[in-house]
Amino acid sequence: MAGLRVEEPAPVRTATLWAALATGVLSMLLLGEGLAVNLLLVAIPAALAAYFAAQDAGRLPRAWTLVWGIGGLALLAVPALRDADWPSFLAVVTAIALGSLALHGGRRWPAVLLGPIGLFNALVTGPIWGWQGLRERSGGARGRVGPVLRALAVTAVLLLVFGALFAGADAAFADLLGDLVPDASVSGGPWRVLLLALGVVGALAAAHTAASPVQWDRVEVPEGRARGRVEWALPLIVLTVLFAAFNAVQLAVLFGGYDAVLKETGQTYAEYARQGFWQLLMVTLLTLLVIVFALRWAPREGARDRTLVRAVLGTLCALALVVVASAVRRMDMYVEAYGLTRLRVSVVAVELWLGLVIVLIMAAGVWGARWLPRAVAASAAAGVLAFGLLSPDGLIAERNVQRYEDTGRFDLAYARDLSADAVPALDKLKEPLRSCALRSIADDLANDPGPWYATSWGEARARDILRDRPLSKDANWDVCSRVGDDVTYR
Structure with a gap:
């Protein structure tokens, strides 16, 4: 793979290191309680780290690079909108593939199919490259690093002290602060440290790839022998x-x-x-x-x-x-x-x-x-x-609700396994079928809601619907057990 690289990357620039550190800090603070808009927030500084590294290497963004990069970020919006895990997982995997295309470039099939291999290889070379650049800067600029670290420490202390005092003085401000500030409790310390490391490593891997991409278009695929x-x-x-x-x-x-x-x-x-x-x-x-x-x-x-x-x-x-x-x-x-x-x-x-x-x-x-x-x-x-x-779970619920209105048949057991994205469609059912269909989803949502950055729009909308129209208390286990695929009441 080394023979496919144009050249070794130049020493890492300071802006790239700061962007990688921001990626790690945001990963530590935001990714520990689920995936939603937090994934997009973490990806932005990682993309900036890659941009700074590519700029330092003299690589200018091309039209297709922007297509792949913007497309990858757009795919990361899916977890922020949908509660269902399966389309979100597919979107994240595809976003990684598009990110690889944006970093490596290329127009032939080897570049499209093999790009992620180079990205995963950079998970090792990227941190080494970043550490070497950090040592060079800290060794020759101790006078500049010290003031920055002291300023950060003083800022953290001031925010902690005065934030705690203001929160104790006003309950509304305390609630607002609790919603906006991520939970950084000591109990999850090892997990948070791991997220910090993964964020930094991922950002440095992307930056290293952008600075010295693998030229997959150089891979020669021999033509097949022409037949008569x-x-x-x-x-x-x-x-x-x-x-x-x-x-x-x-x-x-x-x-x-x-x-x-x-x-x-x-x-x-x-x-x-x-x-x-x-x-x-x-x-x-x-x-x-x-x-x-x-x-x-x-x-x-x-x-x-x-x-x-x-x-x-x-x-x-x-x-x-x-x-x-x-x-x-x-x-x-x-x-x-x-x-x-x-x-x-x-x-x-x-x-x-x-x-x-x-x-x-x-x-x-x-x-x-x-x-x-x-x-x-x-x-x-x-x-x-x-x-x-398009919200697959919502589409499934809408189609099955329409089928029930047309035929009187409804697969209740399957509807109960859908995610919160299906709530708007299932909410159109009449009682007691509505409450029976929404019972399992409502039970899952009854737990304490996660922070704003780890809550999808589909989940938030479902909570609003269930709050405005609570489930019927008459839809108990006995009633719901009689509602199945052959229901005929409307």
Whole structure:
């Protein structure tokens, strides 16, 4: 990996060290009680540390660097908005991947796929680089470091003494101070120290990567051996004919032939949908894999070969889009019968994204593929961001409440496992079903609320709703035990 670096980073600058220290302090104070807007607050000084280091190394931010950086920070807003853990986790992981792209740069597939490896490697080299810079500064500037440390100590003492006196003099000010100032109790000392260290190390790793990135675009991926036209095209043409035959049946069903098909098969709508969705999802994935290998082994001797490749793969991609539409329609049928769940909404989102990737591949066949790796990465990040902002748990609750209003059927057990993001939708139910559905969520929220920086907007909104409309006391265990999937009252 050392051979892929342009040069070793210059000595760390003072602004970078201060930004890394700010990252560590904010991590220590804000990250010990959950993730919400605090994660975004910690990421800002870490981004500044990387910016200062890149600036010192002569690296100017480019358009794609800003896209990746702003996109990563936007993804960190998902935990601040949503109470559900699963979209927040996906957003954080994607934000790390985008941060790696912003730090390393690059436009080819190795840069998109291997970037995080360089970032994790910097977790070792970054702190060493920072420590060396700190020793150089402290050794030659003891006269400047001492006054700064004394000023910080005096400031801390003044804030502690006068803050305690003002809090004791006025209860309202004490409450305000308790809401604004993080808890820094001694009981969590070791955990806080660990968070401080992790924050500093993470910021220095990002800064070191920005100052001396790994040039993943230098990784040479050898081209596959070009095949003859017949050897290459015959299997793909046969596969295309198979796709066309399947899609002909799907189009017939799509335009009103469900009753005939179901009559012949003896299946219900739900059985028909469940039988085919997972197979069609696998077909989409395998089609992308076939396209990758087909491009690697495609004949490329002249214009006729390029025309052949575009015609065959373009047709296959177009037919694959019909498969995507069929898979999404089957899942919609299944949801109509059994309701929406986290697994179902997730796989539909993945299927739609795979369809978008196929469209991007078709566009690359017309306008060239240099932009394709970054476009695929950007589409994945945009999809994860949209997924989090749309609130999957809220969407699931809304769809299932609508299903209950249409059919009188409601999966109460599943609704109880949703997060606080589902409260606005479940609040629309009539009693006693409303209170039965919200009981578990209300019990989770009944605990002492966390500080403002560790409380998501979804959780805060749910608390407001439950405070304004308390649960019915009549919705006890006996009543709720009789409410299940076959409820018919409205």
